[in-house]
Amino acid sequence: MRLIRAELLKARRRQATYVMLGVFMGLMGVIYLLAGSAFQFIGIIDFPVAYALIGQFAFGLGGLLAVVYAAAFVGADWNWGVLRNVIARGESRARYLLAKAVALAILLGIAMLIVFAFGILMTYVTGLIWGVPVASPLRGSGLVDLVEWLALGYPVLIQRAMLGLAVAVVLRSQLAGAVVGIVLYLGEGIIRLMLTGASLVGRVGQGFEDGFQPIGPEWFQYLPISIGDYVVNAAPGGGSSLSGGLEQFLLKPVPLELALPTVLIYLVVSLGVAIVALNRQEIT
Amino acid sequence: MIEAPAELAVATRGLVKSYGRHTALTGLDMSVPSGQVYGFLGPNGSGKTTALRLLTGLLRPNAGQIFLFGQEYSWRDRKRLFRVGSLIETPSFYPYMSGRENLVVLAASGPITPLARVDQVLEYVGMSGRSKDPVQTYSLGMKQRLGIAAAMLSDPDLLLLDEPANGLDPGGMVAMRETLRWFTRELGKTVVISSHLLHEIELLADVVGIIDRGRLIREGQLEKLLEDAGRVRVRVEPAQMAQAAAILGAIAPDRPLYGIDSGDQAGLFTVNVPVARAAEINRALAEAGIYASGIEPGSDLETIFLEVTGTGGSVGDRPVLPA
16 A cells, blocks of 8 residues: 555646646647537537547547656656666565555546546536537436546556556666557557558458448457547447547447457456566566 | 575675676675675675665566575565665655655654664754754765665664765764764674775775675675785875886786876886885895885785776786887
């Protein structure tokens, strides 16, 4: 517990924590205001439509920022040389890293709640600006939808953060961890798109006697970032992830019963890789 | 299996550490007695920091053994480090947090450390007044003080300090010296201190170990080392160094002769002969028309260090003289 408290204190004191959240909410606010004109055609802004929008921000762009923040949160110990203070005091490397992971999970949980609260606020602000009435977020299945979004999105967010954590530990640097994390995050999207195209070409070769049917799930839909999208898409009103689009018409989604355990496996494997890497490292 | 006597706080036997093709330690055998200050000396790149990193579990040895408090220590035996406090290389802290907060988060790791101890060690190193300021506003000397405080945080039985005097002002050095003396003499704890400041080590250390190219080449009680290394220091005009070197070299032909041929100390010879021969040296120089501006009996750590590591400028067989 004392290690987790210490990690939370480090995060609270670090400017990057607030800058990251501020940048994210700023972007979200701007996009909300710019895209708000589309609400005019809806007649009424309802939830879960708004939750879906918030969720896509929180677990799309938010997932990317989680990778970067996790890499910065963990990798800084190498950059500032503070890791050797801890190891030289006889602290367990695994315990130290686990404490960091738990602290990250707590921080991201808080950030997620803040983002959802901010998103709900922005929904009202946007409705007010564009003169579109906004339904209560608790109307109908509103509360259940919200809980479902948070429950499905949270493990995805943590899994992505653990990916950033693992990369930073293996590379022993916050910057390298963040850069490689971003490249992995965006690179996987591009690779998935290319592989989707390749699969489609193969499908075209077989003809369309029964009309066009989505193919898959293909192996590349189980890659670490992609699989999280399928979990988030299973939330009410979900289904148009940032990296989705055309792919969703071409590929069958990975069912939640498979996608969620896969996300959890990635989460555990990332953390395991990080612990093994740290245990083997020599601290210079 | 090699045993290390229980009265040794630290012992290493045949310790080897390589970084790729470079071997930093080639079989280090050091013995640090409990309750004393051990001055760990060596030229740059001799392996001092590598040795300290091995003692604190940051690195794994390729071969050899480490004993902490009389028992063999392995890399995975991390809880043994609960009795060790260390400052390795530069003091490292989170720059955006205050000195006190840095110690609070550090106290959360390793052995259970009461928070009251944080304020206590800040007091020891004279940092209470600035403890709430961010570390990024500290001078190097202040960071060094904070590093020493961090090393003392868990009230360790053994302190490993790598160049702790770096950046300290004279007042800070005196305070550090007094704190470490109190630590060993009053509390009976052990200090291993590596430093380039030989004068500082001479004032502080009870035992000295000199390492060169990864191997311990001299170790013993400082007093005894100085006594054994009988020598006379002679100062002549720098312009007369070549002539003086020939005369002094003849006085002790089988012993190395050291001379400094540039800088403030130019003209200073160290003749490795018993102090009783100081008069003979003076006479021999005077007969050749060289009048020494100073003849000091005795020895110092610097001379021993330069001699055993071969890092001093010799003017014995091949004089190195100013143009």
